[in-house]
Amino acid sequence: MMWFLKSQDEVFKEFNVNPDFGLSNEEAAKRLNQYGMNKLKGKPQKSILSLFLSQLNDMLIYVLLGAAAITFFIGEYSDAVIILLVVILNAVIGVVQEYKAEKAVEALQKMSTPKSLVRRNGEVIEINSEEVVPGDIIILDAGRFIPADIRLTESANLQIEESALTGESVPSNKDANANITDPKTPIGDRSNMAFMSTLVTYGRGEGVVVATAMDTEIGKIAKILDDDSSDMTPLQKRLDELGRILGFMAIGICVLIFIIALIQKRDIMEMFLTAISLAVAAIPEGLAAIVAIVLALGVTRMSKINAIVKKLPAVETLGSVNIVCSDKTGTLTQNKMTVTKHYTYGLLSDVPPTSNNLSASEATNELIKTLVLCSDATFDNGQGTGDPTEVALVVLGYKYNIKKEDLNKEHKRVSEFPFDSDRKLMSTLNIEGNGYRVNTKGAIDNLLKICSHVLADGKIVPLTDDIKREFLKVAEEMSDSALRVLGAAFKNTQSIIKPEEMEKDLILIGMVGMIDPPRLEVKDSIREAKNAGIIPIMITGDHKNTAVAIAKELDIAESIEQSITGAEIDEMSDEEFANNINKYRVFARVSPEHKVKIVRAFKAQGNIVSMTGDGVNDAPSLKYADIGVAMGITGTDVAKGASDMILTDDNFTTIVHAIEEGRNIYNNIKKAVIYLLSCNLGEVISIFLSILLKWPVPLLATHLLWINLITDSLPAISLGVDPGDHDVMKQKPRDPKESFFAKGAGIRAVIGGLLIGLLTLTVFFYGMSKSNYPIGSVISDYENADYQNALTHARTMAFVVLAASQLFYSLAMRSSTKSIFQVGLFKNKYLIGSICAGLLLQFIIISVPFLAKPFKVQSLTLGDWGLVILFALIPLVFNEIIKLFSRLAGNNKR
Structure with missing residues (x-):
């Protein structure tokens, strides 16, 4: 329909709507059912099957499937079945992780849907833009995205930026009373119309919705403006690179193991499978998936504390923020003038x-x-x-x-x-x-x-x-x-x-x-921010004296010398302003253009800056800041679109809580990564040293794959969702360039891996020494039944120690300084559940005959169980002793 040719009265009559009353709620619900939700069709969601197949699309999985085919061909059916089961289980866990992450991000997108002002039942109310229906009376003001195609009925100095449709960057002037008669009038000249996904930059207006969703002009050209890219975050990219480096190193070690095994004339097939399994076990291929789910779940958790994070990389940046620039009105104050x-x-x-x-x-x-x-x-x-x-x-x-x-x-x-x-x-x-x-x-x-x-x-x-x-x-x-x-x-x-x-x-x-009195809780939040090495900055359009009076009350500033006005900023050169920026805590009588200068100056001094904003003109400063924070209540759609985070309560305290949550999420990811690397290193050490020492291999291919399955999934994710440590706000902000292995994290990974690997070998040595066969009799007595029985017993003990030590060690990973009792032994119920589930599965595998046989393990005596659990606890205890000494050393320094 060419609505721009019709008069306003004709449009009202066509949609059966009274402009002063709008639609009734019942009529709106009926039309929503008739026309559907007002949203453009996005990319189709992946099916569970395609998610499952994407999990198998990995070089190492292809190698494992090839290994399964070879073992099946040579008659080792149990090995083939176990390899296939591990591959399927691994893929299923990956699907669950990816599905959860997608759902979490989907929920966030719904929360950040633009709002629209509509007149219904004679009252102006705010609704989600997706609920707008044809015939709705829409009220437009500066800073709002237009939710649908609208025939304007009122306009006052209304200007709309229509570059999304016309490519013209200069805003178009709109006139609701314009009389257009030419049906061929191009979109850019239809001055009595407003179109979906364009932006009000000035003035105000009113109009009737004439088309929604795919019936709009933008829907017709099927242009999805808010297409969220699924690019990896910087952290995920860094970990992906780390995974590749570790992968090449692991493959190199596996090739080396295979060559040494050939020289030592070991069983070729067994060593082939062991080398492949070790490569799979050693490469932390689950890193990116675990980071994605931890970020997504963390972001969902943040939404519950009124902070909607739109972009996952923002979570990583939050932990490094050391300057928080905040508007005074509504954020630091109650917004009740x-x-x-x-x-x-x-x-x-x-x-x-x-x-x-x-x-x-x-x-x-x-x-x-x-x-x-x-x-x-x-x-x-x-x-x-x-x-x-x-x-x-x-x-x-x-x-x-x-x-x-x-x-x-x-x-x-x-x-x-x-x-x-x-x-x-x-x-x-x-x-x-x-x-x-x-x-x-x-x-x-x-x-x-x-x-x-x-x-x-x-x-x-x-x-x-x-x-x-x-x-x-x-x-x-x-x-x-x-x-x-x-x-x-x-x-x-x-x-x-x-x-x-x-x-x-x-x-x-x-x-x-x-x-506008200060918010009651803000003073405590400012104190907390300062303790965390974060400098709070007040920015306001108010008079300098008013701003300083509030800043003093909130402990942001101590004297009027710490304040500066926009006019004073204009008198300084950019270089002079940047050199003096650290003196100021209050910026008064500033315009949005000054906000950009403030952000630039702080960033020039090497700071990581968060900036709040709510207006159309705040968009540049929100984009330029490391973390742009838009107001959810008073913020315009433009500000929300330019921001990385939206505060649904417009409260400064929420920014501080979000920084704390961001720090904890980063720390949790770090815990999961260091834990995985320790476990994988332990597996590599136990196999590599046994080959170098000409010992029998303490673990078979199926053992390695099984341990990889029970330790790389649930415990790692459980560490990723570890309850936050409030003491994280007593530390200085993290340097964004800081290595992932800084502050002793790399040393902890190496110590953990060494302990796990050496203890596995020690218990294997002990298991062999209990028999009449010395550990070096690998070649001569290989076919001997008694020898095989002794070997199976020793491998079973090594199998349990390797799995259990990794599970117990996850407890030590919860904090690099606090003991497991200080952080609360049972506080992370998911982790305790993962450890219990892992130990139970391990017990079932070696105790149930029809499962023990394909895994080539046997049940252990009570004494053996006591010994393996004791050995498995050593890495945890050792780590706790190191933490104790580091705490004592820290106290002595103080």
């Missing part, structure tokens, strides 16, 4: 906090009238919608019986000059008697520049320098009391004037002082 003082020339008055039906002077009534008319907020039944500052002004009107709805009827708005952060002003043009009245509100210093007169004792008199100084003196006194100051001015005109003509030769009426 209340007017407490008002001033007209010569008269400063307090506003009682609870009283209504107040009376005021004529000048005060004029002041309130202008402030209420120059506001887009609403207030009804104790609930306000819109900017908190504007809500406070509407509430002030109610206290003095100057109601917004009555004023709007009597003084209809005919034009406006919307607020922007450069002018720090907003103006409206309203009907006043037989003419019109300009109502302007904004920063008092900016107002003084454009006012030529002042309302004094009911008369309009010239605005002298003395009067200006008096206003600035009162404004400073208000600011020193942590009040935000907002001025108001007006002028009368006989005709409609252009927006840019509104803010000239105005008459100053007065100003109001309002306060």
Whole structure:
């Protein structure tokens, strides 16, 4: 349908909708069922079968399948079956991991779906854009993505950036009343239409949804704008490279083992299988999968503490953040503005906090009238919608019986000059008697520049320098009391004037002082951030004195010398500003452009910077920051789109909690990786040394594959979801360039691997020495039944020690400094469950005859069990002793 050719009334009639009432909830639900969800069709989800097949698409798996085919061909059926079972089980575990990770990311995408303002049942409400239906009345304002194709019915200085459709980067001017008659009018010239996935950059408007989802213009060209790439995170890439290096090293060792075995004239088939199995066991092919699931589950956990992380790499960066730049309003404060003082020339008055039906002077009534008319907020039944500052002004009107709805009827708005952060002003043009009245509100210093007169004792008199100084003196006194100051001015005109003509030769009426008290919990969070080596920075558009007063109360700053204004920043060169940036804790009277300069300056000093923002103009600073944080409540869709993280509660405390969670997630991944490398190194050492020493191989191919299965999956993932350690916030931020093996992690992996490997060999030696056959009799007595029985017994003991020592060792990995009792032995229930499950499976394998036979193991005596468990506990105990000594050494240093 060519909706741009139709009149507004025709569109209303076509969709059977009243623009003042909108659709009813019942009708909206009916249409949602009829037209479906308002979202573009994305890439089809992978089926379980394709996920399963992708797990098999690995060179090592091909080698294992080839080995299974050879063993089957030569009659070793049990070995072939075990290899195939291990491959299938490994693939199943991989599918479960990938499926969980996909579901976690899917849930996050739903949480970060853009919202839309719609009129339903006569009320303006905010809904998920996916729930918008044809016929909905949509309210548009600056910073929102347009959720569907819309025929505009109202527009005020409306500009929409349509590059997604037209390729034109300059925003298009929109006019709801434009009369278009040519059916061939290109999309870019359809000025009475707004299209899905484009962006409101200025002004406001209203319109009727005429098409949703794939019926929209963008749907027709099947362009999916928010196509989330499934690229690996930097951490995953680093680990993937590490896995490859370890893989080549492991394959090299396996080839070497095979060559030595040939020289020693060992059984070729057995050594072939052992070499392949060792390669599979030694290469931590599950690293990337484990990192993906730990990141995804961690991000899901963060969403429960009101922090939606949009991009997985942000989790890694969070742990390195050492500068948190935060907006004052709403993030550090409660975002509940209340007017407490008002001033007209010569008269400063307090506003009682609870009283209504107040009376005021004529000048005060004029002041309130202008402030209420120059506001887009609403207030009804104790609930306000819109900017908190504007809500406070509407509430002030109610206290003095100057109601917004009555004023709007009597003084209809005919034009406006919307607020922007450069002018720090907003103006409206309203009907006043037989003419019109300009109502302007904004920063008092900016107002003084454009006012030529002042309302004094009911008369309009010239605005002298003395009067200006008096206003600035009162404004400073208000600011020193942590009040935000907002001025108001007006002028009368006989005709409609252009927006840019509104803010000239105005008459100053007065100003109001309002306060937004600090959030109660923020002070503790700031103390916690400082203890964690993080410097909190306040950024605000408020007056310097107001900002410093709040900053002192919150312990962000100690004196006014730690503050700087936007005007002072402009006087410095970029280099000078960067060199002095570390002196400041408060940035006042700043514009979004200054935010970018602040981020650049902090980054130039080698800091990792987090920056909050909510407006359209905040997008550049959010993108440039290492972690861009958008406000979920007050934030525009543009800010949310440019950010890495969204705060659903707009609270500074949530940023600190997210940093703590980010640090713990990184540490958990590190634990899982070091654990896997220790285990794999232990397996390589036990096989390699036995070959070098000309001993029988202590573990068969099937043993290695089985141990790899029970230790590489559940325990590693359980370490990845280890409960967070709050003490992580007592440490300095992690250097993003820091090696993965820093702070002794590499040494721990080597010590763990050596202990596991050597203990496996020791118990194997002990098992052989109990028989009449010395360990070196590998060749001569190979076919002897008694010898084979002794060998099976020794291998069974080595098999149990290797598996159990790895399982127990996972407990030591939970902390590099704290003992297993300090972190809480049973706090990680998943890990305890994994260890118990692994030990039980190990017991079943060697105790159930029909399972023991294919694995070539035998049941152990009670004494043997006691010995192998004792040996298996040694790596854990040794690690705990090292931690004890390091703690004692640390205490002595203090």
